[in-house]
Amino acid sequence: MAHNSGGPAILVEGLTKSFGNVHALRGIDLAVPRGTVLGVLGPNGAGKTTAVRILTTLLEPDGGRALVEGYDVVKQAAAVRRSIGLAGQSAAIQEELTGRENLEIIGRLYHLKWPEARTRASELLEQFGLSDAADRAAKTYSGGMQRRLDLAASLVGRPRVLFLDEPTTGLDPRSRLGMWEIIRSLVASGTTLLLTTQYLDEADELADEIVVIDHGKVIAAGTSEDLKGKVGGDVIEFTVPDRTLITNALAATARIGEGEPHADPETGVVSAPVGGRGSDALVDAVRALDAAGIQTRGLALRRPSLDDVFLALTGHAAEEEEPAGRRRGRKKKDSSPMDSERTAS
Amino acid sequence: MTAIATPASAMPADIEPGLGTRISWAVSDTLTITRRNLLVWIRVPAYIVFTVVQPVMFVLLFRYVFGGAIPVQVQGGYVNFLMPGIIGQTAAFATFGTAIALAQELKKGVIDRLRSMPMARSAVLAGRLVADTSRMLITILIIVGVGYAVGFRFSNGVGGAIAMVVLATVFGIAICCVAAWTGLAIGDEESVQAFGMIWLFPLTFVSSAFVPIQSMPGWLQAFAKNQPVTNVIDAMRSLALGHGLPLETNLLKSIAWLGGIFIVFLPLAVRAYRRAS
Numbered sequence: 001m002a003h004n005s006g007g008p009a010i011l012v013e014g015l016t017k018s019f020g021n022v023h024a025l026r027g028i029d030l031a032v033p034r035g036t037v038l039g040v041l042g043p044n045g046a047g048k049t050t051a052v053r054i055l056t057t058l059l060e061p062d063g064g065r066a067l068v069e070g071y072d073v074v075k076q077a078a079a080v081r082r083s084i085g086l087a088g089q090s091a092a093i094q095e096e097l098t099g100r101e102n103l104e105i106i107g108r109l110y111h112l113k114w115p116e117a118r119t120r121a122s123e124l125l126e127q128f129g130l131s132d133a134a135d136r137a138a139k140t141y142s143g144g145m146q147r148r149l150d151l152a153a154s155l156v157g158r159p160r161v162l163f164l165d166e167p168t169t170g171l172d173p174r175s176r177l178g179m180w181e182i183i184r185s186l187v188a189s190g191t192t193l194l195l196t197t198q199y200l201d202e203a204d205e206l207a208d209e210i211v212v213i214d215h216g217k218v219i220a221a222g223t224s225e226d227l228k229g230k231v232g233g234d235v236i237e238f239t240v241p242d243r244t245l246i247t248n249a250l251a252a253t254a255r256i257g258e259g260e261p262h263a264d265p266e267t268g269v270v271s272a273p274v275g276g277r278g279s280d281a282l283v284d285a286v287r288a289l290d291a292a293g294i295q296t297r298g299l300a301l302r303r304p305s306l307d308d309v310f311l312a313l314t315g316h317a318a319e320e321e322e323p324a325g326r327r328r329g330r331k332k333k334d335s336s337p338m339d340s341e342r343t344a345s
Numbered sequence: 346m347t348a349i350a351t352p353a354s355a356m357p358a359d360i361e362p363g364l365g366t367r368i369s370w371a372v373s374d375t376l377t378i379t380r381r382n383l384l385v386w387i388r389v390p391a392y393i394v395f396t397v398v399q400p401v402m403f404v405l406l407f408r409y410v411f412g413g414a415i416p417v418q419v420q421g422g423y424v425n426f427l428m429p430g431i432i433g434q435t436a437a438f439a440t441f442g443t444a445i446a447l448a449q450e451l452k453k454g455v456i457d458r459l460r461s462m463p464m465a466r467s468a469v470l471a472g473r474l475v476a477d478t479s480r481m482l483i484t485i486l487i488i489v490g491v492g493y494a495v496g497f498r499f500s501n502g503v504g505g506a507i508a509m510v511v512l513a514t515v516f517g518i519a520i521c522c523v524a525a526w527t528g529l530a531i532g533d534e535e536s537v538q539a540f541g542m543i544w545l546f547p548l549t550f551v552s553s554a555f556v557p558i559q560s561m562p563g564w565l566q567a568f569a570k571n572q573p574v575t576n577v578i579d580a581m582r583s584l585a586l587g588h589g590l591p592l593e594t595n596l597l598k599s600i601a602w603l604g605g606i607f608i609v610f611l612p613l614a615v616r617a618y619r620r621a622s
Contacts, residue, residue: 094385096384108373108377109377109459111370
C-alpha cells in the first residue's frame with residue numbers, strides 16, 4: 001500500500017519544462033483523486049506529452065514538483081515506476097514477437113516468476129480479446145489490436161496509476177469505441193487514470209475531470225459540464241454548402257448570438273453560441289440566413305460540445321491542423337514545442 | 346467485461362529492494378532482454394540474411410573474383426590474408442543491427458516503456474550488447490567455417506585461433522558501443538543506417554582488411570596505417586597465421602584503440618539511453 005493513502009494519486013505543482021528556449025510547460029498544477037479519470041485536453045504541441053513524460057519519470061522537470069501516489073517523480077523515481085503503467089502514442093510492442101511473448105517478457109521485467117508471467121499474459125490476452133491471435137507475430141495484428149496489446153502491456157504490473165498518452169490517435173472509429181470500453185472497465189476496477197487526448201468527445205466520454213492545456217499552461221479545468229457552462233448555453237450549427245458564402249453567413253449570424261460565430265472553412269460548418277435564447281435564436285437565424293439568400297444544411301440547435309468550449313477558451317479549434325501559420329498569432333512559438341513533442345514520442 | 350486491473354500491485358512500491366535483489370534483477374533483466382533480442386533476430390529472415398549471408402558472399406567474392414588480382418606476401422596465399430580481414434569487417438558491420446534496433450525501439454516508444462518500468466536501467470543496453478555479441482560470435486564462427494571450405498587454414502595453433510576470435514569479438518563490442526550511441530542519439534532508422542555507411546565503410550575498406558596497405562597511394566596509407574581497423578586486423582592476422590608476422594606492436598595498438606573507444610563511447614551510449622527521447 002502506498003504511504004499516502006489519503007492524498008491524491010497525482011499531484012502536480014508549478015511544473016515547468018523548457019527545451020532550449022521553447023517553453024513546453026509554463027507552470028502546470030494538477031490534482032487527480034484516487035480512482036478517478038483526468039482528461040488532459042489540448043492541441044498538438046500544447047505540452048501534454050511533456051507532462052506525461054515527467055510524471056512517468058522519463059524526463060526531469062526544470063521547476064515545480066510532481067508526486068505520483070505520494071512519491072516524488074525525481075527523488076523517488078523507482079517507487080513511482082513500481083506504481084505506474086504507461087501506454088504512449090504508438091504501440092510500443094515488439095512486432096516480430098507474438099502477443100503472448102510480448103506480455104511474458106514484460107512480466108519477466110516486472111520480476112514475475114516464469115509461471116506467473118505466463119499466467120498474467122494469458123489473463124490479459126483473454127481480457128483484451130487477443131487470445132485467438134496470441135501466438136501470431138504482433139506485426140500481423142490490426143492497428144486496434146496492436147494498441148490493445150500495448151495497453152495490456154502497460155497493465156502487466158497491475159499499476160495503481162495508469163498514464164495513457166493519446167490512446168486512440170490513429171485508430172478507426174470502431175477500434176476507438178472498443179478502446180473506450182476497455183478504458184471504462186479499467187476505471188471501474190479502481191485504477192487512477194490520466195489520459196491525454198486531442199479529441200474532445202474522448203475527454204467528454206471518459207474523464208471525470210478535464211483540464212485544458214494550451215501553450216504549456218492550464219487554461220481551464222473542471223467537469224465536462226462545468227466547461228460547457230463556460231460557453232454559456234446552446235449553440236446553433238449549420239453547414240453552408242457553397243463555401244464562398246461562409247463570410248456572408250458569419251455576418252448574417254453575428255447579431256443573433258451571444259458570441260462570435262465560428263466557421264470551419266474546410267467543412268463549411270458554422271457554429272454560433274446563442275446563450276439562453278434557444279429557439280428564438282433559431283428562428284432569428286433562419287430569417288437572417290434567408291434574408292441574406294444563403295442556403296444551409298442541417299440547421300439545428302444543440303448543447304455545446306467541448307469543441308465549442310475549446311473555441312471559446314482559446315479562439316481556435318482543438319483539432320485544427322497545426323503548422324504553416326494557419327493559426328492566428330501562434331506561428332513561431334508553436335512550431336517548436338510541437339517538434340519537441342514529436343521527438344519526445 | 347470483468348475487472349481488468351486489480352489495484353493490488355504486484356509489488357509494494359515503497360519497500361526499496363536490497364542490493365542483492367537489485368543485482369540479481371539486473372542480471373535477470375539483462376538475460377530477459379538478451380533473450381528477446383535473439384528471438385527477434387531468428388524470427389526475421391532478412392536479419393539473418395544481412396548478418397550471415399552478406400559476409401559469406403564477401404568471402405566468395407574476394408576469394409574467387411578480386412583475390413586473384415591482389416598479390417600478398419602471406420603464406421597460404423590471399424585466402425589466408427583475406428579471412429582475418431573479412432572477420433574483422435563482419436564484426437564491425439554486425440553493429441549496424443545494434444544501431445538500427447535501438448533507433449527503432451526508441452521511435453516506437455519501446456524504450457520509453459522500459460524506462461518507465463521498475464526494471465534495471467542498465468539491462469536494455471547490457472542485454473542489447475550481450476545479444477548482439479552472441480549474434481556476432483555465431484556469425485564469425487560461420488565465416489571461419491566457410492573460410493575453411495575455401496582453403497583458409499589457421500597456422501598458429503588453437504590458442505592463436507581462439508585469441509583471434511576473441512580479439513575480433515572485443516573489437517565488435519567496441520564498435521557496438523559506438524553504434525548504440527549513434528542509434529540512440531540519432532533515433533531514426535534510415536539516418537542511422539546512412540550514418541553507419543559513412544563512417545564504417547571507409548574505416549573497414551581503407552584498412553588492411555582486403556589489400557596490403559602498400560598498394561595504396563601514400564596519402565591514403567597515412568590514414569590506413571594508423572586507424573584502429575588496420576591495427577586490429579593486423580593483430581588478428583598475426584594471431585591466426587603466426588609465421589613471424591609482427592604481433593606485439595599491433596596488439597598493443599589494438600588494445601589502446603579499443604580501450605579508448607570503450608572509455609569514450611560506452612559513457613556516451615549510456616548517457617544517450619538515459620536521456621533518450
